[in-house]
Amino acid sequence: MSLNPKVIYPKYMQRVRPGQRVPIKKIIPEQYNSQTEIKTVIKNYEQKMFNKYSGNKRRILIVGHGRLHPKHPDLPVDKAILLDLNPVCIPDILGDMKHTGFMARFPKNYFHEIILLYTPPPSPIAAGNLNIWSNLAKILRPGGILRSNYILHVFYKKKVNMVLAKKRVWRYFTALKLFKQIKYVNMWIHLIK
Secondary structure, three states, rough: EEEOOOOOOOOOOOOOOOOOOOOOOOOHHOOOOOOOHHHHHHHHHHHHHHHHOOOOOEEEEEEOOOOOOOOOOOOHHHHHHHEOOOHHOOOOOOOOOOOHHOOOOOOOOEEEEEEOOOOOOOOOHHHHHHHHHHHHHHEEEEHHHEEEEEHHHHHHOOOOHHHHHHHHHHHHHHHOOOOEEEEEEEOOOOOOO
16 A cells, blocks of 8 residues: 555654654554455565566565655665554555464565564564564575664664674574575675575
8 A cells, every 4th residue: 555645644644754753553463464465465566566677576575664654765665565563554464473373374485585674672582583583484485585784783782892793693593594694784684595
């Protein structure tokens, strides 16, 4: 769903300026998109990518971002499916990446790239977040990239030097055995399946 500039939306749905926070509306698992709805979004996405971008087959999922958020210059928002838990953000798919039953609704080995924004709180390597990484690894193609600028950022903010932060992250993801390679590009971490 995209915003129509000619329509006056309720205040919570108006476009958010950089630096502003989107209001949070909590939902329950029964309100997540069904498997049929997800298949419809994916079918429409594939048609759009083929028609608009001359058959570009690169499939991208952005987690933690919606159409209401301001556009980032380095994010391919127009060429991606957007997943968020907050319906106010106007994502393409509404659901929680921590919920294994919900993530099983996605086709396996489908996405070439998954981009995580501001997730998962409070720490990306907390014990409770293990299912997130396995859920995302299932829908990522072999050789696909899971990118996040949040993982290293969390450690760097806590006054830990960058070398130590990278070592901690490397140890954690190596122990998971879900990804073959870990690369660092500026403040982004790339996990390669």
